[in-house]
Amino acid sequence: QVQLVESGGGSVQVGGSLTLSCVGSGDYTSVNCMGWFRQAPGKERDGVALISGGGFTTYYADSVKGRFTISRRNAKNSLYLQMDDLRPEDTAIYYCAADRQICADIMRGRKVSNARTGFGYWGQGTQVTVSS
DSSP: EEEEEEEEEEEETTTEEEEEEEEEEGGGGGOOOOEEEEEEETEEEEEEEEOOOOOEEEEEOOOGGGTTTEEEEGGGGEEEEEOOHHHHHHOOEEEEOOOOOOOHHHTTTTOOOGGGGGGGGOOOOOOEEEEE
């Protein structure tokens, strides 16, 4: 089992920035692909960004390309999401996710936005609110 704990959420104004962090524990050495997802009230949980095990390959949803950056530091069991130029539509609960599969296999037949079903480990989420 892998445990994931997110932090870094909060309230910001339009155009502001936030950095989310996720720390893993447990059988973390088995983790390969990791990602960030978000869920707004009344909507499904959508993929935001994914990153390969070594951190060399990233995938982004069209809605965040050029504004968000995903990264990881495996030596610290950590995953990050740098969010810039935040917009009201970015308001959601953000979840960290991980799986033993490689991202290429998870992405087969999927887009980043609907990659949710490819991940087996989830954090509890952190709220991000962007106000105008």
